[in-house]
Amino acid sequence: MSKSVKYIVAILLLLIANFWLFFSGGSKEVKSSEKYFNAEDLEGVSAFEFTYDLDTINISKTGEGWIVNDQYLADQGFINTLISVLERVEVKSTLGNLETQILGSVTVEFDFNSRYRFQYATNPNKTRSYFLTDAGVKEVSVPGYRDNVVDIFTLHPDQWRDRTIFDGSWRTIQKIIIENEEGDNFQILFDEKFFLINGNQPADSSAVIGYLNQFERFQANEMISTGRFNEMDSIAGTEPFARLSIEDIKYETPIRLEIFRNKPNQPYHLVQDQDGQRMVIDARRVRQILSNPDRLN
Structure with a gap:
């Protein structure tokens, strides 16, 4: 078989492979990443409660702005960052069991009425974040966010205050x-x-x-x-x-x-x-x- 014939056969095989990928399941659009929170729900968030170690932090929305533990004005820009992070949280995978220590819990209140609660954890190297509910365990991440997602829930109450x-x-x-x-x-x-x-x-x-x-x-x-x-x-x-x-x-x-x-x-x-x-x-x-x-x- 001459070189030219070999080239023609190779090209035909590539064309056949491309047509097969195009018309088969391999051509289906990649499913978009699953967001953990509904962005529209987060537009109506009215309070947060974080527990970590011995601390419980309540951050609530008032007519004067966000307030930390009913006492101090919160850093409004930091609250906006928190909401932005939560809007971008994506589910990477669903796990059956999680053999690691639970760090604390988060409660998100919507429209001063309904509440959603989950627990959070990380791996020993603190490179992965997990959200846990009765429905199961989700490994989550935020694209482009350098820090571990759950770290934001472990801040001291002072760190949420307006500076x-x-x-x-x-x-x-x-x-x-x-x-x-x-x-x-x-x-x-x-x-x-x-x-x-x-x-x-x-x-x-x-x-x-x-x-x-x-x-x-x-x-x-x-x-x-x-x-x-x-x-x-x-x-x-x-x-x-x-x-x-x-x-x-x-x-x-x-x-x-x-x-x-x-x-x-x-x-x-x-x-x-x-x-x-x-x-x-x-x-x-x-x-x-x-x-x-x-x-x-």
């Missing part, structure tokens, strides 16, 4: 007072047209504006409740080394923060507000806050 401390800018701030045992004490006061620093015209007005604008959407790294970390409780028992007071036209009363010394190589400071709420703030940001803008040149 916003203050939201103002040079257009709304009226007065700032810094008391610093380890640096400058200074005051920035709006005086009819612009700001005075310690009663004097600033050397660089743009430096003042830049300083004040760092308080726009100013957030803590994380909120810290009493008793969560022994080290933070110990630091809170010491005297703060710096204090910050901010008066703004949008706030009825001044925002006051006490800043505590950090330990060697600790990249953050414990900070406490006028209501006794504790938080941690990056040490670099604390240095910027305590820096007199009139001494930056």
Whole structure:
């Protein structure tokens, strides 16, 4: 058999194979991935309850936004992320049995009425996520989501809280007072047209504006409740080394923060507000806050 004949036979075989795939079951469309939740149902979600270890977290929708444990305003953006993740959860497979420890449970409330509850678990390597109900066990995942799905249910209640401390800018701030045992004490006061620093015209007005604008959407790294970390409780028992007071036209009363010394190589400071709420703030940001803008040149 010549080479040309061999080529013709090979081409014919390929054509036959293609026609067979096209007209046989192999040509059927691939079934789309099964979503665990109905996206329309999640549009009406009104509450979540997560249990993990000894913690129970209730996050409920109110007229003022999402509230954590009936006490703290939740991080609204984080709630939106949670709902987005749940909308994208897909079922990878259905399992008969699951020989691993159940981590906790999730209850999702819809329209302040009906509830759906499932338990969750992961494998020893924490690379797979499982949702369990009376109907069976589903291995689930979220395409493109780098973290293990169930990790979002194991967060501490503090991590769901709104981290916003203050939201103002040079257009709304009226007065700032810094008391610093380890640096400058200074005051920035709006005086009819612009700001005075310690009663004097600033050397660089743009430096003042830049300083004040760092308080726009100013957030803590994380909120810290009493008793969560022994080290933070110990630091809170010491005297703060710096204090910050901010008066703004949008706030009825001044925002006051006490800043505590950090330990060697600790990249953050414990900070406490006028209501006794504790938080941690990056040490670099604390240095910027305590820096007199009139001494930056």
